[in-house]
Amino acid sequence: MVLEATVLVLDNSEWTRNGDYTPNRFQAQIDAIHVLFNMKTLDNPENTVGVIAHAGASPQVLVSLTNDIGALLKGMHELKIEGVGHFTTGIQIAQLLLKHRANKNQRQRVIIFSASPLDSDEKVLVKLGKKLKKNNISVDVINIGEYSQNEQELQEFVNAVDAGGSSQLITLPPDNKLLSESIKAAFRQISLNDGDNGGFNDDLGFDMDPNMDPELAMALRMSLEEEVARQRAVQPVDQQSQGPSVQPSNNSDAMDTMDEEEQIRKAIELSLQSGENEIPESSANKDHDDLVSSLIDTLPGVDPTDPSLQQELNKAKGNDNKGKSNEKDEDKTN
Template sequence: MSLEASMIVIDNSEWMRNGDYTPNRLAAQNEAVNLIFSSKTQANRESTVGLMTMAGKSPEVLVTLTSDVGKILSALHGVKISNKADFMTGIQIAQLALKHRQNRNQRQRIVVFVGSPVEADERTLVKLAKKMKKNNVAVDIVNFGEEAENTAKLEAFINNVNNSDNSHLVSIPPGPHILSDMLISTPIIAGEEGAPSGFGGGGGDFEFGVDPNLDPELALALRISLEEEKARQEAEAAKQGGGSSGSGDKSMGESSSSQAAQVSGESMAIDSKAPASGEQQKHEDMSAEDAELQAALAMSMGDNNNAQGGAVPDEDVNMDDLSEQDQLQRALEMSMNNDSAEANNEMLSAVLSSLPGVDQNDERIQKALEDLQDKKDKEGKKDDDK
């Protein structure tokens, strides 16, 4: 899958209380958001995803572009249902948020969930679609709940924003099915190549034997552990073969170092270009409408940062920037943060023992499990004292 920066726009209007999707529209939507985030970051580890709402007082950016699933899950947990959804403003603010992406090589994409009536007329939607197409922004729409009323308008929007089949409309009527399950085989998740690895509908052909749709944090922890084990084995093999290979190994080592330096240099070059590109955009002429949207985006980010203790939106914490211990701790803690931590520990041990290349005695995993259990014991003791 291509390198992308994606903004997911969710519907948190009053219509999302309806229970025609299991268990209700809002919860079904949240599960689908988790699926989309996992599919994009697993397909390309340099892809980033942001999250925003389009109802309430006004559309609001909850999470700027990130590869940290913890931020997305935390934001989803705090979403409140309120008022009507503003499809037009939500799309435009999402497009402005994409301009803040640090990696200019990322393609821009907006994934919007529409679970309430779209009030804008078709002519206005077409005008917005053409603007998105001109700015090279692809748009995917998940049309559910009010799909009968919205389909004609949204089809007109997609037809005008579509560029070489890069935008899609998926309409999912109510039923006994799960919304996220219905998305797996659609172009929004599968793309043109079909369902990505780990997201097939076979029920058992998942990476590490764990369904990332149900437990993306555990899947991430297992993937990290397996990669570390592979690196360790490769290092041992290289060390053992050092004496016999002689100058050949030295040459290979020098080649690897040269390649690493080249990759590092390219990364620095990309980073150095980003600010310059940002400065260029600052000097672009903006219409009065764009200026208002820019102010709305800034207010949205500012309100969200204050709620999160003043975090700087452009300085997202990337999982790759954390230590390996912190990555495992973060992933496992979110995956197992419930009242059955001990049972989950046993389950995890059973899963680890069945996986090739994963050391179930990995100190980081064991330490993470122990810390979680200690935390649960302390919380339980506090509850008993009360």
């Protein structure tokens, strides 16, 4: 997460009444300012953002460097369209605002909108760009409105201020998308190219406005990441624990479909099955008898004292004992 102080400079000149962007150039910039403020403050809680309007009699500072969304809303409330733009003067005032930032460890950045014809020629812009570069200030220019007329001069300005790809010219012709979404997509692509998330993980899947509580939004983001990691770690264990639980359910369903005599016969067979572990014969016989008795008692409509039932049990027990004695004789002969 980059620690940065950013000044957003918007164009509120008469040219921004044009409706080629939805709903017009002026309101499209207002929406984009909110998106950019959100991006920067969510990227790092210690980031600060200021706002300047560069048109009118002279540029005016609307919002000093802050991370408070309330201060942004208050400062933008009475902004209106007036006069002509002052591109270079707006950047110079932004430079002064950054110079007086409270945290000197913050990097310095200006994001400026150009929606009207430039008031300076290429030489003045290049000179200003070199001065900004010397003071370690990065500049992103969002070129809208009169984009074809201004593009060459703005590109020379960005080339002069750029240091290692830190400054960008973003030209956005009118289309069917909102300007704020186009700007967000452009910065997302720049951030991906730089290997940084750029603070774009701000939707979180909740019906909440992360602008209202950035700290809560960040806590939710971290909680979601931890929960995903926990579920991935627990998933193999759950699959192993679910495996053995299928067999008893099938046996229970099978018993429900049998009639009374078949249930008795099945209970006797289960009781006489020998286990894998060696158990003393007297103890095993006792366990078998107890198991048979408990199984018969649970069967509906069965009388455990019925002579025919006792005869079948004794016969089965005798066959089992006979089989065991034959196995012992074979073991002795071997």
